[in-house]
Each structure stands twice: as C-alpha cells, then as structure tokens.
Amino acid sequence: xxxxxxxxxxxxxxxxxxxxxxxxxxxxxxxxxxxxxxxxxxxxxxxxxxxxxxxxxxxxxxxxxxxxxxxxxxxxxxxxxxxxxxxxxxxxxxxxxxxxxxxxxxxxxxxxxxxxxxxxxxxxxxxxxxxxxxxxxxxxxxxxxxxxxxxxxxxxxxxxxxxxxxxxxxxxxxxxxxxxxxxxxxxxxxxxxxxxxxxxxxxxxxxxxxxxxxxxxxxxxxxxxxxxxxxxxxxxxxxxxxxxxxxxxxxxxxxxxxxxxxxxxxxxxxxxxxxxxxxxxxxxxxxxxxxxxxxxxxxxxxxxxxxxxxxxxxxxxxxxxxxxxxxxxxxxxxxxxxxxxxxxxxxxxxxxxxxxxxxxxxxxxxxxxxxxxxxxxxxxxxxxxxxxxxxxxxxxxxxxxxxxxxxxxxxxxxxxxxxxxxxxxxxxxxxxxxxxxxxxxxxxxxxxxxxxxxxxxxxxxxxxxxxxxxxxxxxxxxxxxxxxxxxxxxxxxxxxxxxxxxxxxxxxxx
Amino acid sequence: xxxxxxxxxxxxxxxxxxxxxxxxxxxxxxxxxxxxxxxxxxxxxxxxxxxxxxxxxxxxxxxxxxxxxxxxxxxxxxxxxxxxxxxxxxxxxxxxxxxxxxxxxxxxxxxxxxxxxxxxxxxxxxxxxxxxxxxxxxxxxxxxxxxxxxxxxxxxxxxxxxxxxxxxxxxxxxxxxxxxxxxxxxxxxxxxxxxxxxxxxxxxxxxxxxxxxxxxxxxxxxxxxxxxxxxxxxxxxxxxxxxxxxxxxxxxxxxxxxxxxxxxxxxxxxxxxxxxxxxxxxxxxxxxxxxxxxxxxxxxxxxxxxxxxxxxxxxxxxxxxxxxxxxxxxxxxxxxxxxxxxxxxxxxxxxxxxxxx
Numbered sequence: 001x002x003x004x005x006x007x008x009x010x011x012x013x014x015x016x017x018x019x020x021x022x023x024x025x026x027x028x029x030x031x032x033x034x035x036x037x038x039x040x041x042x043x044x045x046x047x048x049x050x051x052x053x054x055x056x057x058x059x060x061x062x063x064x065x066x067x068x069x070x071x072x073x074x075x076x077x078x079x080x081x082x083x084x085x086x087x088x089x090x091x092x093x094x095x096x097x098x099x100x101x102x103x104x105x106x107x108x109x110x111x112x113x114x115x116x117x118x119x120x121x122x123x124x125x126x127x128x129x130x131x132x133x134x135x136x137x138x139x140x141x142x143x144x145x146x147x148x149x150x151x152x153x154x155x156x157x158x159x160x161x162x163x164x165x166x167x168x169x170x171x172x173x174x175x176x177x178x179x180x181x182x183x184x185x186x187x188x189x190x191x192x193x194x195x196x197x198x199x200x201x202x203x204x205x206x207x208x209x210x211x212x213x214x215x216x217x218x219x220x221x222x223x224x225x226x227x228x229x230x231x232x233x234x235x236x237x238x239x240x241x242x243x244x245x246x247x248x249x250x251x252x253x254x255x256x257x258x259x260x261x262x263x264x265x266x267x268x269x270x271x272x273x274x275x276x277x278x279x280x281x282x283x284x285x286x287x288x289x290x291x292x293x294x295x296x297x298x299x300x301x302x303x304x305x306x307x308x309x310x311x312x313x314x315x316x317x318x319x320x321x322x323x324x325x326x327x328x329x330x331x332x333x334x335x336x337x338x339x340x341x342x343x344x345x346x347x348x349x350x351x352x353x354x355x356x357x358x359x360x361x362x363x364x365x366x367x368x369x370x371x372x373x374x375x376x377x378x379x380x381x382x383x384x385x386x387x388x389x390x391x392x393x394x395x396x397x398x399x400x401x402x403x404x405x406x407x408x409x410x411x412x413x414x415x416x417x418x419x420x421x422x423x424x425x426x427x428x429x430x431x432x433x434x435x436x437x438x439x440x441x442x443x444x445x446x447x448x449x450x451x452x453x454x455x456x457x458x459x460x461x462x463x464x465x466x467x468x469x470x471x472x473x474x475x476x477x478x479x480x481x482x483x484x485x486x487x488x489x490x491x492x493x494x495x496x497x498x499x500x501x502x503x504x505x506x507x508x509x510x
Numbered sequence: 511x512x513x514x515x516x517x518x519x520x521x522x523x524x525x526x527x528x529x530x531x532x533x534x535x536x537x538x539x540x541x542x543x544x545x546x547x548x549x550x551x552x553x554x555x556x557x558x559x560x561x562x563x564x565x566x567x568x569x570x571x572x573x574x575x576x577x578x579x580x581x582x583x584x585x586x587x588x589x590x591x592x593x594x595x596x597x598x599x600x601x602x603x604x605x606x607x608x609x610x611x612x613x614x615x616x617x618x619x620x621x622x623x624x625x626x627x628x629x630x631x632x633x634x635x636x637x638x639x640x641x642x643x644x645x646x647x648x649x650x651x652x653x654x655x656x657x658x659x660x661x662x663x664x665x666x667x668x669x670x671x672x673x674x675x676x677x678x679x680x681x682x683x684x685x686x687x688x689x690x691x692x693x694x695x696x697x698x699x700x701x702x703x704x705x706x707x708x709x710x711x712x713x714x715x716x717x718x719x720x721x722x723x724x725x726x727x728x729x730x731x732x733x734x735x736x737x738x739x740x741x742x743x744x745x746x747x748x749x750x751x752x753x754x755x756x757x758x759x760x761x762x763x764x765x766x767x768x769x770x771x772x773x774x775x776x777x778x779x780x781x782x783x784x785x786x787x788x789x790x791x792x793x794x795x796x797x798x799x800x801x802x803x804x805x806x807x808x809x810x811x812x813x814x815x816x817x818x819x820x821x822x823x824x825x826x827x828x829x830x831x832x833x834x835x836x837x838x839x840x841x842x843x844x845x846x847x848x849x850x851x852x853x854x855x856x857x858x859x860x861x862x863x864x865x866x867x
Contacts, residue, residue: 312746332749342747350747353740360733365748371730378728 005068007032007164007195008053013062015048015219020396020405022048024219025062028197030164030212032067035186035196037206037227040216041239041437043395043407046199049216050166053197054086055079066164085157086166089435091149095142099135100124103155124155131158132188146298147178154185164195171205172435174463177502178297183209201239201437203232215239240439261285261321262457263309263426268318270301270308272481278304280481281318286426286457291448293472294461294483297501301481302461303345306430309459310342311335312350322426336365339425343415343432345461351415352403359385359399361414366422392417393443409440420447427451427458433467445471465494465501479503527800530844537840538833545829552825559824560817566824568696568706572773573790573816574809575712576601579770580794581801581808582722583640583763587654588803589726590759591739596643596658597767598791599665600636604768605775606669607635609782612688612775613677619690628691628776629714629769636768637761639665644760648753654760662791673784684783693777709777716809718769723805735759767791796842814841 008030015023023045030036040046052059055076064072066082079085093102100121109119124137133151141149150170157165167186171179186196186209200206206213207227215223215238223238263286272278279301286292294302307313309320311332320328322338330338344350352361362385363370370381385399394413396406403411412433420427429448433441448471452458462468468475475492477485477500484506487496499505539549560566580597587594611631615624643657670683677685693710697703726732738745738755745752774786797815801807815838822834 310747311749331751332747336749344747349741349743351744353737353744355740356737364737364744367730367733367748374729374731376728376730376733 004032005065006030007034007067008197009065009068010049010053011063011065013049013052013064014060015045015052015057016060017405022219023052023059025221026216026219027221028053028214029224030195030197032195033190033193034211035190035198035209037210037213038197038199038216039201039203039206039213039235039239041201041409041439043409044216044239044437045219046216047168048219050086050168050197050199053079054084054166056086080157080160080162083161083163084166085160085162085164087150087153087157087168087170089168089172091153093141093149093152096140098138098140099144099152099155100137102141102152103127103137103159105156107160124159127155127158131155131192132185133158145178147174147181150174150182151185158189163193164197165189166197166199168199169201169435170198171200171202177498179205203235203438206235207232217241236438239437260287260323262288262323263459264319264321265309266319266321268305268308268320269316270304270313271316272301272304275481277316278481279308282478282481282483283318284476284483284486286459288425288457289452289455290474291452291458291460291472293468293475294459294478295465295468295475295497295501296463296478298463300478302478303430304481305478306342306345306428306459306461310340310344310428332365333368339423340428341419341422341424341426342428343419343430345430345434347408347411347415352411354404355402357400357402358389358394358406358414361403362388362399362418364418366418388417388421391421408435409437412436412444413440416444416447420451425456427456429458429460429462431462431464432460433462433464465497469494469497477501479506482506527802527845530800530841533844534837534841538837541833541836542829545833547828552828555828556817556821556825560821564700564702565704565706566820568703568708569820570813570816571696571712572707572709572778573819574812575708575715575773575777576770576790577793577797577812577815578715578719578809579773580767580791581797581812582719582794582805583636583767583770584794584798585801585803585805585808586722586726586735586766587759587763588798589739590735590755591742592647592654592756592759592763594640594643594658594760594763594767595655595795596639596661596665596764596791597794598787598789599658599662600639600764600767601770601787601791602669603639603665603771604632604636604765605771605786606672606782607768608632608691608772608775609685609688610677612691612780613685615688615690617689621690624690625693625776628688629772632768632771632775633765634768636771637765640764640767641757641761644757644764647760648757654756670784673782677782679781682783683785684779684781687780688775691776692780693772695777707778709773711773711777714772715769718766719805719809722766726805731758767794793838796838799842800845 006029008028010026010028013023013026026045026049028049038046051057053064055074055078058073063070066084071082103124104120109116109123111119121137128135128137133155135148135151135155141152144152154165170182174182190196198210210227213225213227213230213235214221215235217239266283268279268282269277270279282305284292296302304313308315311330315328319326322335322340325338327335327338348354353364359381363381370377382399389397389399392413394410394417403414432448433444436444448458460468460471469492473489475487475489475497476483477497479500480503485500542549542552560570580601583597583600584594608628608631611628615627639661642661643654646652646657647654673683673685679686695703696708696710697706726736734745734750735755737748737750738752742752770790775782793815797808797811801811818834818838822831825831
C-alpha cells in the first residue's frame with residue numbers, strides 16, 4: 001500500500017553471545033507510520049534484534065536498512081541522528097535531575113556558554129503539549145511515578161528528533177489506566193507520522209494497538225501477519241509452536257473455611273525507604289489451599305509488605321503468624337525452615353546470583369541442606385539441579401552455565417523451581433511472571449494453582465490485575481500502604497477493582 | 511561443547527593478564543632504551559638473576575611467600591565485596607605476634623609445638639587487627655577502606671613504640687632473637703639455595719592458598735561469602751547475614767596477611783624488625799588484582815611481582831632498579847585497563863569465529 005521503502009528492513013540478522021545463538025537469520029519489515037508489534041517468548045531474540053537495530057550492538061551478519069538506506073553496523077549516536085531510538089525496560093534517567101534536565105541531557109540548550117535552564121523547560125513543555133505526553137517539566141525524576149518516568153524516556157527520544165521509536169516491553173511496570181494512557185500517546189505519535197515498534201509478549205496489547213505483528217521464536221522470525229486478520233490464539237501458537245490455552249479459569253478455592261490460617265498478618269506497620277508507614281495497619285489471613293491476591297499500582301506498599309513477611313525488612317509494629325508460630329522477628333532462615341517460601345519481585349537484585357551457576361542458584365537460600373560439615377556436596381547439588389532443570393524445563397540445560405547467560409523467562413524458572421520445588425506451607429509470590437513469556441506464564445500459573453490445590457497458602461502480589469483476577473480466590477487491593485478493599489473472586493472484576501487501585505474509592509479492611 | 515567452554519574460560523582468564531604483561535614489556539623496552547641500554551640484555555640479566563640461578567630463585571621464592579599471603583588477604587576481602595587496604599599493618603602485627611611467642615617460649619620447646627604456636631600467634635595477631643574493621647563494618651556500617659587505611663598507621667606506630675621502648679636490642683630497631691619456633695631455610699635440604707632467604711614457610715603458605723581455594727569454592731561459608739560479595743541484596747533474601755560474613759571475611763583476611771609475617775620472623779631473621787614489611791602489604795592489592803582474586807592466580811601473581819622485585823637488584827648496574835617499580839605500576843595499570851578491553855575483543859572475535867564456521 002506504500003510504494004516507498006519501509007521504515008525498517010532487517011534481513012538475515014545473526015547474533016551470537018558466546019554459546020548462545022540469539023538471532024538466527026531474523027528479519028523484520030516495518031512500514032512507515034505504523035505501530036508494529038514484535039512478539040515472542042522470552043529468549044526468542046526480540047530485545048537482541050532491537051538492540052542491533054538501535055546500534056547498541058553490532059550484528060554478526062545480515063543487513064539493516066532504515067528508510068531504504070543501508071545502515072548496517074551503525075552505533076547508537078548514528079541511529080539517534082537518523083531518528084531511531086529505543087526505550088529500554090530499565091529506565092536510564094538521572095533521579096536527582098528534573099524532567100527537563102533529563103530530557104535535554106547531552107543536547108542542552110546553551111546561551112552565552114551556559115546551560116539555558118529556562119529554555120530547556122520551555123522546550124520540554126512545548127514538546128509535552130505537542131506529543132500529548134503529560135509530565136511536569138520542573139519535577140525531580142525521583143518524585144515521578146513509573147508511568148511518568150517512562151513518558152520522560154519517550155520525551156528524551158522525541159527531543160532528539162526520533163521518528164522511529166522502539167519500545168521494549170513498555171507496559172511491564174504500568175497500571176491499567178497508565179497503559180491506556182500510553183496507547184493514546186502512541187496512537188497520537190503514529191498519527192503524527194512516527195513509526196513505532198512495540199516489543200511485548202502480551203497478546204491483548206498486540207490486538208489493542210498494533211497494525212502488524214511479527215512473531216519470533218528461538219531467534220528466528222516465524223511469521224508476520226496483519227493484526228486484524230489474526231487472533232490471539234494464532235499468535236500464541238506461532239510464539240510457542242503449539243496450541244496454548246488462553247482461557248481465564250476462575251479460581252477454585254481448595255480451602256477449608258474452618259481451617260486455621262496458614263498465614264496471619266495482624267495490624268502490620270512497616271517503614272519504607274522514604275515514608276514512615278509504607279505499610280499502614282494491614283491485617284489479613286490466608287488459609288491453606290487458598291490464593292490471596294493483592295492488587296494495586298506498584299509502589300503502594302506491596303513490596304514492603306512482602307519483604308516484611310519474608311523477613312528482609314523490619315516490622316515497626318504488628319504481628320506475623322505462620323500457622324501457630326509468631327515469626328514477626330524471626331530470621332529469614334528460621335522462616336524458611338518454618339515453611340515459608342518466597343519468589344521475590346526482582347530476580348536480578350534478590351532472586352538470583354547472576355554469576356553463580358544454575359546449579360548453585362537452585363540451592364540458593366537452602367545451601368545448608370546441601371552441606372555436610374560445612375562442605376558443599378557437589379554431587380548432590382548437581383543431581384538436584386539436573387532433576388529440577390528437567391522438571392521445570394529450564395533452558396539451556398547445562399547446570400554449570402551462569403544464570404546470567406539465561407533469558408529472563410528461564411531465569412525466573414530457576415527461582416520458581418527453587419522456591420516451589422522444596423517443602424513449604426506458605427508461598428509469597430511477588431510479580432511471579434514479570435518479564436516472562438506466554439508459555440512460561442502458563443507454566444508458572446499452573447504451578448501456583450497446583451500448590452494451592454495441594455493445600456498450600458499463596459500470597460500473590462502482582463501489578464498485572466489480570467493475573468490477580470485469574471489466579472486468586474480472594475483479592476485485596478492496596479493503596480497508599482493500606483488494604484483498602486477485599487473481594488471474593490465472584491465479586492471482583494477490573495471495573496470493580498480499578499477505582500480502588502487509583503484511590504478513588506476505599507472501604508478500609510479491618 | 512565442554513572443551514569449548516574450558517577453552518573459553520582459559521582464554522578469558524589467562525590471555526588478558528598476558529596482554530597486560532606484553533604491554534608492560536614494551537613500555538619497559540622504551541624505558542631501558544631511554545637509558546641507552548639494550549632491552550634484550552637487560553631482560554636476560556633480570557631473568558638470569560632471578561630464575562637463572564638458585565640463589566636468585568630462592569630470593570624470588572622468599573619474596574613470593576610474603577606476597578602470596580598479602581595477596582590472599584586482599585583477595586578474600588574482595589570476594590566478600592570488601593577492600594582491605596590494611597594488609598601492611600596486619601602483616602607487621604602477624605610478624606610481631608610470632609616473635610613475641612617465639613621469645614616467650616623456652617629454648618628447648620619441641621620444634622613442632624613451637625612452630626605451630628608461633629604460626630597461630632601470627633594469624634591471630636593479624637586476624638585481631640583485621641577484626642577491628644570487621645566489627646566496625648558489621649556493627650556500624652563504617653567503611654572498611656577508611657578504617658583499614660588508618661589502622662595501618664595505628665598498628666605500625668604502636669609496634670614501633672613497643673619494639674623501640676620495650677623489646678629492642680640496643681642500637682637497633684629489632685627484638686632479640688627468638689628462642690624457639692624458627693623455620694629452617696630451604697638450603698638445609700637443597701644446598702643450592704645457600705645464602706638465600708627462602709625457607710619452609712613457603713610450604714605453609716601454599717597450604718594456606720589451597721585451603722583458601724577450598725574454603726571459597728567448596729564450603730558453604732565460602733558460597734555465602736561470595737554471594738555477599740556479588741549481590742548483597744540477594745544474600746539478604748537468602749537469609750545470609752552479611753554482617754557476620756563481613757566480620758569473618760575481614761578477620762580471615764587479616765589472619766592471612768598476618769601469616770606472611772612468619773616468613774621474615776621465623777624463616778629469615780629470627781627476630782621482629784621494625785619496618786620489615788616494606789610495602790608487601792600494599793603490593794598484595796596488586797597481587798590480588800592480577801591474580802583475579804583466585805588463590806591459584808594469587809600464587810602466580812606473587813611469583814611475578816617477586817621476580818620483578820628481585821630482578822630489580824640484578825639489573826641495578828645497568829639501569830636504576832626503580833625501573834622495576836615503574837614496571838610494576840605499568841603492569842597494574844595495564845591489567846586494570848587492558849583486562850576488560852581484551853575480554854571484550856576476545857568475545858567479539860569468538861562470535862565472528864563461530865559465525866563464519
């Protein structure tokens with residue numbers, strides 16, 4: 001429909017990282033002025049392909065053309081000059097500078113040899129207005145919400161004149177209203193002539209905003225289709241290479257209402273990094289065989305709540321009971337022995353030692369069980385790793401590879417295998433599927449349900465409202481450190497819960 | 511596949527230091543030529559004076575023994591994420607501890623008991639000095655770099671006072687000779703080493719290096735120590751108490767540095783002398799850096815720096831011996847800058863090799 005050259009044409013891209021073959025003859029064609037979804041499981045090579053396109057890394061072979069010009073082998077500054085820029089999953093902003101300062105950083109307006117702050121603010125404000133990206137230009141980035149910080153990242157690219165925007169899983173950290181806001185912005189940018197490539201593995205997002213979809217699997221491009229001619233099932237099948245069940249199963253509680261709580265939290269108050277009461281008088285119980293989901297926009301005390309229960313963060317007041325045992329002031333180790341298992345929200349910071357091997361990571365936190373007289377039992381550790389790798393389908397399968405070499409989804413599988421493969425009564429699952437592909441999400445959800453059906457109590461915290469709704473038997477909502485609502489699965493829906501997440505409604509839960 | 515990975519590992523850990531060495535050699539060539547000498551001749555003299563004759567080799571072994579200890583000390587700290595710059599003071603304290611016990615023991619004490627007690631005293635004294643920043647770090651979060659640097663001055667001044675005011679032989683700055691606990695020279699078994707300071711301490715120290723390796727990579731405590739050093743947040747999640755690990759690591763680090771003191775006190779002079787450390791504690795930082803915090807690497811790096819140091823004496827007639835100190839500096843700079851760079855290039859070439867195959 002457009003006889004001019006496509007905005008992007010990647011042909012036969014190949015890329016190796018040591019023993020890992022990240023891209024195998026991958027290709028991508030993106031028309032000028034469209035929103036193009038690039039989907040695939042974790043480790044399918046989407047991010048690598050985009051990093052090659054944006055000049056962050058060279059390709060081993062293949063060609064890159066932008067607007068018909070062969071730009072193979074360019075670097076990021078050349079890419080930016082040509083109007084191609086990338087918004088990364090992890091923001092690259094200076095928290096101590098203002099929005100305007102961050103946006104102009106590296107290309108500051110100068111008058112009389114000095115940084116012209118007034119002009120910077122003016123430029124950024126007009127850019128905000130023009131693009132529909134609403135952020136106060138004079139606020140410190142440290143004070144912004146995640147959604148706002150992401151807008152700043154996009155503004156940075158627009159300020160540098162980007163016409164081709166590559167977004168790497170932009171909704172991973174956003175609440176539903178923020179996601180809707182982002183779609184509006186992206187559509188507006190596209191209508192203004194920009195070309196957008198959206199890396200994602202969420203199929204509803206693909207259906208919602210994209211015109212075309214390219215599916216990657218195992219480093220190669222397997223299919224390109226028009227969004228309106230396809231369906232989520234077809235895309236999922238292309239991603240995974242087999243049929244996938246996408247239906248949302250209602251939670252079926254296996255809990256016995258007369259049973260005493262497996263986890264009992266009473267009037268918990270926890271101090272946060274910047275506030276005295278990040279968790280403010282929160283009480284709830286989780287029964288054996290029940291999944292209690294905590295919904296809420298990130299940063300409303302969920303992290304502090306889970307860390308306090310896990311024993312990583314000190315409790316100001318209140319009590320935490322595991323079964324009959326008061327664990328409020330017990331060590332992490334004691335809690336683990338008492339039957340507490342914990343999937344932490346940030347696998348890179350807490351869940352894994354990235355430089356340790358898969359085998360060593362699979363015993364992390366339980367190393368005392370693989371020790372005899374202080375000496376690590378190498379054979380037992382390797383045997384344990386081999387069986388977990390098979391059971392949880394961790395790839396690649398070599399237990400001596402460092403965790404760093406694995407894709408995000410497989411890294412998360414290490415954490416899941418470790419925390420769910422051991423004896424436990426209560427599971428804390430924080431963002432268990434963050435940055436994980438469809439196939440792995442399906443797997444992790446099944447594991448969590450299996451644990452529930454086996455009579456374990458599960459406390460699930462997720463920024464994905466859909467995930468909370470899909471899995472939970474009961475759903476609590478956190479806002480401003482308080483538990484502002486509690487629903488049974490039957491009562492809960494996105495429409496009902498939404499207003500509580502944003503603080504528009506509250507019915508304090510005692 | 512397996513072989514490929516072993517090869518990759520060897521290339522990544524062996525090649526970069528070699529490149530740094532070549533860079534240092536070229537810089538050394540230029541320096542030597544600036545003095546109007548032929549590099550080939552100077553290098554040959556340096557090698558002949560160190561590895562080329564048994565006396566020189568003995569001296570290299572002697573110096574490497576002390577450097578291995580201080581290198582291990584720094585390496586253990588770094589594995590736990592801590593930078594121990596106090597090895598100099600810990601080394602001196604270890605030597606002093608060994609000397610005091612050697613002086614206190616009666617002359618007829620059985621050899622094995624006396625040596626064991628003196629060696630323990632050295633490790634304890636060094637460990638005690640190391641435990642101070644350990645406690646301060648674990649309890650109050652005080653930065654170990656500041657504490658260990660400053661503690662060097664405190665310890666060295668204190669030992670200077672004790673020796674000069676209480677224990678010295680008149681007109682000198684050393685203690686009387688110890689009564690028991692002396693470690694024999696290597697020349698007692700191999701006549702060729704005659705005259706060199708090399709002594710059986712080297713066996714104790716190599717044993718210590720092997721134990722440190724086993725500790726780091728084969729014990730639970732080592733697993734936890736490295737976890738704290740790599741990612742302290744993850745260690746906290748796993749229920750590892752960072753404070754305890756920090757304390758243990760710095761104490762162990764101090765003990766290893768202190769162990770180096772027996773090389774001089776028990777193995778060479780049989781007395782403690784003020785200032786015997788001569789910067790070996792600080793050079794331990796470079797040894798750990800070049801040795802990549804791996805005990806095997808530390809032993810090799812210690813041999814290398816010992817060779818440079820002894821070689822400086824051999825070439826003194828042709829070029830100023832300070833030239834080797836310049837070389838040491840260049841090696842350290844080259845490693846610090848070349849290692850990441852070489853590894854980057856290496857990865858690139860490996861990928862290309864694979865892509866074309």
